[in-house]
Amino acid sequence: MKTTMDYMVGNTAIQIVNTGRKIKIVDVEKRAVKKRFWKRFFMVSFIAAALMVACFYVVRLENQKVLLDQQVYELQAQVKDLEKENLVMEKQNEEVPVDYQDIYNRALGLGMKFPTEQQVQTYTVEKSTAVRMYSAE
Numbered sequence: 095m096k097t098t099m100d101y102m103v104g105n106t107a108i109q110i111v112n113t114g115r116k117i118k119i120v121d122v123e124k125r126a127v128k129k130r131f132w133k134r135f136f137m138v139s140f141i142a143a144a145l146m147v148a149c150f151y152v153v154r155l156e157n158q159k160v161l162l163d164q165q166v167y168e169l170q171a172q173v174k175d176l177e178k179e180n181l182v183m184e185k186q187n188e189e190v191p192v193d194y195q196d197i198y199n200r201a202l203g204l205g206m207k208f209p210t211e212q213q214v215q216t217y218t219v220e221k222s223t224a225v226r227m228y229s230a231e
Contacts, residue, residue, distance in 0.1 A: 099110045100122075107122040194211050201208035 096114070097112045101108050101110065109120045109122055111118045111120060194214075198208055198210065
């Protein structure tokens with residue numbers, strides 16, 4: 095059983111603590127100073143750790159921002175290159191005549207059904223909205 099007795103020796107307050115196995119003499123003022131020291135130490139340590147975590151987080155975000163900016167720059171360059179290639183391909187497509195046999199072979203290669211050149215009729219109509227209907231014989 096723990097018993098505590100408080101005494102004043104001169105201007106110093108002391109406690110005599112009997113724990114059953116030991117008797118301790120404790121200076122109350124020194125214990126209060128130590129208690130305040132440890133409270134401050136743990137508070138300062140916690141604040142320092144929180145600031146370090148915040149600093150690492152900010153640095154990580156800044157690194158991610160730099161990497162994303164680099165990726166955006168690279169993607170913009172790729173978009174410009176693709177636009178140039180697209181213009182070149184459009185010009186090439188305008189210049190190349192369409193060969194029906196080539197279209198037919200590609201359609202068959204893809205597994206599509208496609209009419210042969212003999213099954214297709216082409217005609218031109220000037221200023222007419224009529225549609226000609228043919229029966230398959």
